Amino acid sequence: MKSAGEFLPILKRLHEVIRDHVVAACEGSAIEALSDVAREEEGDTIYAVDRVSEELLVEFFEREIAPLTSVVLIAEGIDGEIAFPRGASVADARWRVIVDPIDGTRGLMYQKRPAWILTGVAPNRGPSTNLKDIEAAIQTEIPLVKQHLSDCLWAVSGGGATGERYNRITGATSELRFEPSRSVSIAHGFASIARFFPGTGIEAAGVYEEVVRGALGPVREGKAQCFEDQYISSAGQLFELMCGHDRFVADLRPVFENAVNARGSKLGICSHPYDLCTELIAREAGVIVTNVTGGPLDAPLAVEPDVAWIGYANNGVRAQIEPHLIRALRHRNLL
Numbered sequence: 001m002k003s004a005g006e007f008l009p010i011l012k013r014l015h016e017v018i019r020d021h022v023v024a025a026c027e028g029s030a031i032e033a034l035s036d037v038a039r040e041e042e043g044d045t046i047y048a049v050d051r052v053s054e055e056l057l058v059e060f061f062e063r064e065i066a067p068l069t070s071v072v073l074i075a076e077g078i079d080g081e082i083a084f085p086r087g088a089s090v091a092d093a094r095w096r097v098i099v100d101p102i103d104g105t106r107g108l109m110y111q112k113r114p115a116w117i118l119t120g121v122a123p124n125r126g127p128s129t130n131l132k133d134i135e136a137a138i139q140t141e142i143p144l145v146k147q148h149l150s151d152c153l154w155a156v157s158g159g160g161a162t163g164e165r166y167n168r169i170t171g172a173t174s175e176l177r178f179e180p181s182r183s184v185s186i187a188h189g190f191a192s193i194a195r196f197f198p199g200t201g202i203e204a205a206g207v208y209e210e211v212v213r214g215a216l217g218p219v220r221e222g223k224a225q226c227f228e229d230q231y232i233s234s235a236g237q238l239f240e241l242m243c244g245h246d247r248f249v250a251d252l253r254p255v256f257e258n259a260v261n262a263r264g265s266k267l268g269i270c271s272h273p274y275d276l277c278t279e280l281i282a283r284e285a286g287v288i289v290t291n292v293t294g295g296p297l298d299a300p301l302a303v304e305p306d307v308a309w310i311g312y313a314n315n316g317v318r319a320q321i322e323p324h325l326i327r328a329l330r331h332r333n334l335l
Helices: 004-028 048-065 105-109 201-216 234-242 253-262 279-285 315-331
Strands: 037-040 045-047 071-075 082-084 095-103 115-123 136-142 149-156 161-167 173-175 190-193 246-251 288-290 309-312
Touching: 004 048, 004 095, 004 105, 004 115, 004 136, 004 149, 048 071, 048 082, 048 095, 095 105, 095 234, 105 115, 115 234, 136 234, 136 279, 149 234, 149 279, 161 279, 190 201, 201 253, 201 315, 234 246, 234 279, 234 309, 246 315, 279 288, 309 315
Parallel strands: 071 095, 190 246
Antiparallel strands: 037 045, 071 082, 095 115, 115 136, 136 149, 149 161, 161 173, 246 309, 288 309
16 A cells, blocks of 8 residues: 555544444443443553454455555554564564544443544554644544444544445435634533543633633623533544534643642543544544644654643634633643
């Protein structure tokens, strides 16, 4: 394969296989069975539902991708890096492919919200290969059992974002049109700072209140300024920004670590590079995705690093929010 974009049709098939197997597992298993803890890893907890996709992933790479090119596979749930074809050198592989087989496991296993399959493709630059190096990405929705539609979005760097919607009942696909919000304010829209798990709630809530107050002024009795939506999936949050559902989302958990430790608590779970390996799609769709200081996301393609990120629907929202966000973080000594 000479370009990262050539991976997309093959990866789309992989995503469809994983999606269908995971949905079938959800249809055939009780919630308690899917939510059993399979094992604990350093950066996350692996549940029984995660195992369904992990087993398919390695088998697919060996069968479908290894005969075509040399790749290094990095994925949640896989120990270390795997080079394909088997026995090939990690250093000599042409590509690095990073995968999150299920992003949003917790919402899916309780059938609360859809999850996503994520894949990003970058030229192999060894251990220094970075999120910024990803040249093609694809994310596919794993729908709830009661949901008959499933979306898939993909992008090649510089080529814009494309999507399609799959009907599980008819098997038909149709074009998926999506566009970030054009509103230049979070007023009466959705704006969130992630606080999915105990540990960072105090810090996240304090920053959120200060940012909203700075952007919209004090709360008036009986009036709603804006709304929050805690979608426990980085890809899901990016999708909501791409589709115009959300206007501002930030996941700042790693930034809060020192403050959390100072009050005798622990940081807990954070987003990792595999959770954000499809942020290229959001940027190609027009969403502004940055690190905490406003630059591009900068994290190696590995499973361990904690990553903080911010997403704005457009430059107007960024201009409204970013100064208040930076100020709130600085006066808490978080930057």
